[in-house]
Structure formats: C-alpha cells, structure tokens
Amino acid sequence: MPITTTRRRLLAGSAAALAFPAFARAQGAAKPRLTAISQWSAGSDGAAITALGKKFEEKGGVWQHSPVPGFTTEMMNKLRAQIIAGDPPACSQLKGPEIAAWSKIAPTVDLDSIVAAAGYEKVVAPDLAKLHKPGGKWIALPLQIYSTNMLFLSKRGMDKAKADKIPVTWADFNELADKMKSAGMNYPLANGGTRPDDGQKFEASFAGISPVAYRAAIMNLDKKALEGPEIKAAFAQTRKIADWCDPNVGAQPYATNLKRFIDGDMGMMIQGGWAQGVLRNAGFKFDDFIIAPGPSDNGKPVFLLNADAFIFWQRKEADLQAGQMLMAQLVMDPAIQTMYSQITGSIPVRTDVDLSGEGWSDGQRRTAAALKDAVANNQAVLSLAHNMAQQNGLTAAMIDVLTEYVKNKTIKPEQAVTRLADAVEGAR
Amino acid sequence: MTDVVATAARPATPDWVRRLPEYLMIWVPLLLSAAHLVTFSLWTIWISFTPSTLVPVTGWVGLRNYSAVLVSRNWQIAFDNLLLFGSAFVLLSLMTGLLLAILLDQRIRGENVLRSIFLYPLAVSFVVTGTVWSWLLNPGIGIQKLVHDLGWTSFRFDWLVDRDMAIWTIVIAAIWQSSGFAMALFLAGLRSVDADIIKAAQIDGAGPIRIYRRVVLPTLWPITITVVVVQLQFAISAFDLVRALTNGGPGIATQLPALVVYDLMFQRSQLGRGAAAAVLMLLILLAVLLPYAAWRYVRQRRTTHA
C-alpha cells in the first residue's frame, strides 16, 4: 500500500483542479452543498455556527457540518484524515500561519476573483489579509476578530474597591489590583489556568509594554528582541498577574470564575471578547461588567489579533463548488458578520461595519475602535497564545515555557527569558 | 456421525481443500492482526527518520528527530514522571489489589456487592475518570472546598495545583480505576490455592498470618508478575486519564511520554519527532517486556522438563 503522501503527489492534484470560470459556471447548475469541519460545538461558538448554517440553508444550500468536539488537535486530526483520504471538506476552520502550512499539503480554492468582486480586501486589516493569502492568493476567509488582551472589569468589584477609573497603563492596572486586594479581594484577577490563558497573561504584558519589541521578538523571532529588556519586564509583569490569580483554579478555564467575577469577588480579567458571549449565554447582563482595551504603557491601544477563519479545499463536485461560492459570499457579508459577532462577542472582520446599532455592546464598540487606532499606530500585533503569530510547533514550545513560568514562582524573569529563547531555538 | 460418512464418500477432495475454511478462520484474523502491528511499527520507525511535519513525507534526517526529542524539557520531565508514576502506581495498585483480595477472601458477608464496588471503576472511561477526579481534587471546587465549608478552614488538599504533588493525583485516580483488576486476579489466585495444603498447615498449628506468609502468598508469584506487567503497560500508555485530569499541568509538571507523542505528532505538527518519541516509548516497553518474556520462557522450560 502506498503509505506516504508526498508533497509532489499532493501538488499534482492541484494541477488537475478546475479553474475558476468552471467554478462560477457550476454555481448555476447544482444545488449548493457544503461539507464543513470545525471544533465549534458548544456554547456561543456552537450557536453562532448553527446560525450561519441556517443562513446557508435559507439561501437554498445543503449544510453538512461536522463538529469535532474537544481540543483543536482533534479537529486537525479529523482534517488530516480527510485530506490523506483524498476527501477534504469543502471548507474547514483553520487560523493564522497554519493556513499557509496546511495549504501546502492539499490544493485549495483560489478565491481572488470572488474576494475582488466583493471588494473585501479594502475592508480587512492588512496584517490579517496577509495570513489568508499565503503565496499571494486568497485561499481562506477570516470570519471574526478578537483581541486577546481586552480588560474586563467587574462593576461590583470596582464598587468594592471604590475605583471608577479604567486603567490605561500597566502601572494603573497594578495600582487598581492592589486597591482591590486591600478592599478584601483575595484574588483580584479572574483569569483561568489553561495553556492559552497563561500565554495570554504574557502576551498582554509584553505587547502592552512594547508592541514594537513584541513584534520583533514574538512575530519575527528576532534574537536580540528575544533577550531584550522589554521581554524581561514583560515576564516581571506576568508574575504579578499570576500572583493575583486564584492558584486553586488549577487548569480550569476562566469560565469557572465568571460568577465570582460578576459578584465582585474578583475584580478584573484579561480575556478576549469571547468571554462576553459566554457571560451573555450564562444570563449575566451587560451592565455587570465593562470591557476596555488592555493596558498599554504608551497610552494608545494595543490590539492582540486573534481571527477565526475558514479555509476552502478544492473539490471537483459541482454542488460543493457552488456551496463554496455561497459560503464565501456569506462569510464576507456584513450582515452575516454582524449576526456572528453578536452571538460570540467578537467584532466583524470588516472595518466598515457600523457598530452603533442595537445588539452591539459598548465592549464590542471599544474593541472595534481599539482595532482602528491600533492599526493606525502600527500597534495591532498577532496573538501568540491563540496560534496567530507562529505555527503550532513553535507556539506550543513557547507556551511550554510561559505556562511553566506562570505556575512555578521560583523561576526568575531572566531565567524565563533564556528558556524562551532556547525553546525557540529548539523548535525551529 | 454424518460428516465422517460424507468426507469418506468423497476421497478425491485433497485434505487442504477440505480444511480450507478452518485455515482461513485461523490465519486470516491472526495474520491481519500481526501484519498491522508489524507494519505500523515499522512505518513509525521509518517516519522517525524523515522530516515529516503535517503529513508523512519521504526524506532522511538521520537521528535528528531523536536528539531533538531527547534534549527537550518536555521529554525529560515526561521520562522522570514515568519512572515515578510507573513505580508508585504499580506498587500501590499491587498492594491495594492484594489487600482487597485477601479481605474479600475471608468469607465475609456481601462479597458480591463489595466485589462489584471494587470492579465498577473499570467500566468507566478514562476521560470520565479524569474529569470527575479533576472536580474532586480541585481545591477550589472539590474536597478542600467541602472541608472548608464544613468549618475546618486550615485543611489543605491542593495536590492538583501543586507542581511537586500533581503527579500523585494521577496515581490516585489511576489506582481507583484499575486496582479492581489487580484484586480480581489476586482473588482468582487465592481461590485456587489447594485447600489441603492449608489444612495441613493448620494441623501443624500455624496461625492465619503465618499461613498467608508461608503457604498462600508464595503461590501468588506468577499472578503478581502478570499484574505488574498489565499495570506497567497501563502506566506507560496512560493518556486519556492524564489529559482529562491535569493535561500535563500545572505548567508541564505532569507530562508523560504518551502525551508528548500525541502532542508532537498532532498538535505541534512535528510528525517526525512524534514518531521518534513513539519509538522511544516502544523501547521503554520492550525494556519491561523482554525480561518478562525471558522469565516466562525459563519458567515454561522448567515445568516441561520437570
């Protein structure tokens, strides 16, 4: 049995694939059908993808979604199995640099003309666009955006600490946390203890201290920046954050703490907008909490980009091609992005969506404004903790160091710096 | 017998044709099973020498994948943990199983109920065991919280979030789940001890403890070895349980080889390195199994020669 899938063989498949005109022609002929793989099965994620599927069906399509519950790894196992079997889904959830990596193992759909027709390129942040067009052609479409370093403040927690100012810099943040602590909160921070959460604590610190150093060290793996003073300061800030979190949460996700957060037993949380979707799903009110851009020492918002996306895999079947066409149009549609983001708590990828209307929270409006500001000031960077900055292998090696640092208080910031640099070297 | 007559009436049919169905029934499943094991292992060994990342590719990188795995902190921690977890778990589950078996062997009332209680964890999936124990052992929501709420506020049971002790939570959950198996085997062994020997010892005036030490326990040696091998196998391949209970944390304090293999192969998309880690895992298994196989071989020869 042939037991390798060589790169050459896979690329040979792409040569045989149909060109775009045939793709467009197919749309008229067949009833659009879409096979999709994602890990979105529960909570607001599950609700949002279900709503998207309904829209797809309303447009006359056949929606065949295969949710893979569990970690992202299981979803990728499923995708890999389908690709090796020569039966990739018409589209699947994939994000960040993994889009480029996976596009090398199986032929993808060239979406350039449909993206051009929709004028989508003009309304997507350039850093983000780049990730979805490796090799210069659009093969994947971003669906929604989060910033992983939004600051969630509990109204009751603020009252308890007699504070009313939203912290802007890390110094403000630290001061507020101390105030909350002396007001009787044992643990001012409601973050969880999962691997991505520990990564977020660090990346929020680093990018907030210096987005320039973050870009150089984490995104470009510049050796000097990886050993610079900013990253050491970031580890020191991370330690403070870790000390303000409840150690008993262990490896539980932040959601375990949400009730304590709303009740004001924990005052703050550094989290992405998805926490808003969860809070809403759990029946808490928007008035119970405030969402603001994460601390930034230069006073201007820093945006840690995390975008979910769909990649489109080449299929010969006319109905699947028509389905891909329909799906691409839906994903780029401002109304669909609005619907999706209002369920999950993210913001739309399109920068031209008006968020002033009902259904949007102040937090989402602030997030969108922060994105605009951050892009203008070149302070929108890619999240490491959520697999946007580097490929999974490198990310995981770096998170190993970060999560160990967060959980082990005997590691000094300077040791952590060395370990992170070593991890980068080892994983390359 | 009818088919004897039938076969006798058709002497022309060669023997092997007549016996074809039984050959097929024996050989096809056995060969398929053996073939999948051999090819899968060889395939993994081969992949461990290639630069494969997301999917298998051809190529040759020599021992590079092995050296990358061996110097990684994850693997070193996983290996140390395996030594600690493996020996602690095997020893403790052996002792628990033996103790339970001896107790159940005392002709106590309600033996059926008790045996079911000790066996039922085997029916539960590792994922569920891991999840439920992560509730119980989590100091924020589990046993510690309960005791605090009852008024004893200085009580501490926070091994799950303690880097040095977290590995013991895996030991606890693993023993809970699988010591029933050890108990069942030991009980089976105790029940097959020849009653006459015990009678003879009693007539000689030996007390119960002395009888256990001198007469009963020595006969349990073969079972003990079986239990050790089965439990070690469990320890080395422990995966779902750890993933649901600690997921390798706090930090990376409870990494185990099976977790590292899965992580490298599928999460980090470093298939070559993952395969190298898998081969290292197989070598560890062989280090356990070869002495066992040798011991069985020697024992078998001794019994056939005696």
Added chain:
Amino acid sequence: MRERTFAPSRLLIYLVVSLVAAAYLAPLVVVVLNSLRSNEEIAQASMIGWPQQWAWNNYARAWSGFCVAETCAGIRPYMLNSALVTIPATIISTLLGAIAGYAVSLWRFRGDNWIYGIVTLGLFLPQQMRLLPWTIVLRDVGLINTLTGLVLIHTIQGLSFTTLFCRNYYVAVPHELIRAARIDGAGFFRIFWRIILPLSGPILIVTVIWQFTHIWNEFLYGVTFTTGQQQPVTAALIALSAAIADIPQHGVQSAAVIIAALPTLLIYLLGGKYFVRGLTAGAVK
C-alpha cells in the same frame, strides 16, 4: 484461617472493607448527586453537595435536549452510534479470538508461537501511534467515515486481547478430550462447536466485558474516523465538558456521564462474578 475466628478481628476486616468501599463509591456518589443539581447550584456551592432542589430535568436535557452544534438531540443518537460499533466489534473480535486461541492452544501448527507472540504484543502498542497508519489503511480499503471502518479497527486491535485470554484459558483443556474427538472423526469446527464452546462461558464473559468497555469508551478513533451524525457517545460527552466558549454545565454533564456509562456499568454488575472466575482460568497461566 477460613473459619470464623474471634469477633474483634472480623470487626476490623469489615471496618477496613467498608472504608475502602466508601472511597471507591465516592466519585460515583458525587456524580449521581451532581446529576440532580442544577448548573447554577453547583457553580454557587461546590462540586460536592446534596441537591437543594432535585433537578430531574438534567436527565431530560442530557438524554435528548442539549446541542452539539446544530444537532440538538442530546446524547441519544450518539448512544446508538456507539452501540452500532461496539456490539458487532465485540462479538466478532471475541469469536475470532476464541477460534484463534483454540487453534493456537490445542491444534498447534507451524509458526503458532511466533504469530501468537506478535499478536499479544499488540496489547502494548500505544494507540496514538496507530492513528495515522489506520487513516491510510481505511483510505485504501475505502472505509473512512463509516462505522464499518471503526468495527474493523476495533476487531483487529481487539484480537490481541481476546486471543491472549482465550488461548490461556484453553491450554487447560485436557488434550485427551481433543484426541478422542479426532479419533471419532470430528473436525476443527465440530470440536470447537461441540466441546470447546460449551466450556468457554467464563472466558467469553471476560473478553466480552473487556472488549465492550474498551470500545464503548474509546474517543480518538471515534471522532477522527466518523462525520457529524455518526460520532460516538464519547464525542458528545466531550462536547459537554466546559469549552472556551461556554460556562461549565456540570449538572447536565453529570447526567450525561451516568447515562453514557450505564451499559458498561450494567455489564460489570451482571458479569462481575464471572469476570473473576474467568480471570482465574484465563490470565494466570
């Protein structure tokens, strides 16, 4: 030793046994209680507690209510999928294992020790390592995303265990029995059917219990080699455990855990007695 001696020592035995039994039962009790508490109640108190209000509807939601993405049918359809894989795979692997064990132990043929040794090694091959090779095999035989493919995997992998235990059980069968039957002209299958199978009760119970629980509880292959509507019950359970986008639903999750574990628990409760008896004969040689 096995007679009733003086009371204090027996009291001690009962005390120790009850304590250990309580420790073994504790997790089950906690899950059962949680399955009857509402999610909110658990979130406010702790994971361990007596239900303030009996939340029976946790079971209704777990059985046919909660959603996995767009399918809001609870755990029910997934139970059926698991049964469709587990039952055939258990029966086939047990039967083939019994025949193989019988052949290896009582018929002896050239190379039997070798092949038997290799097959039993399968017990020790980590399953993460087999995932990709299985993908390739399933692709080549065209069984990816079919329940048949899962049955195939579990049958072939299960043979390691079933052959080992059946072989160890059958070595104890007196060879004279077989010899006599052969002199009477009985063939391979007739002897199996008439002599071996009637003797096999205890060991078949062991293999059935073992195979059933292992296949029922399997997750990795179950989600990788199926699509949406065919996923096993373990996938639905994972979907219920707290994800990044959901608050913990411990009440419904506990109810689902109980329902999903019922088939395997029942099998152990009903077969526990025979399990020990079968092990006595099967594993110890």
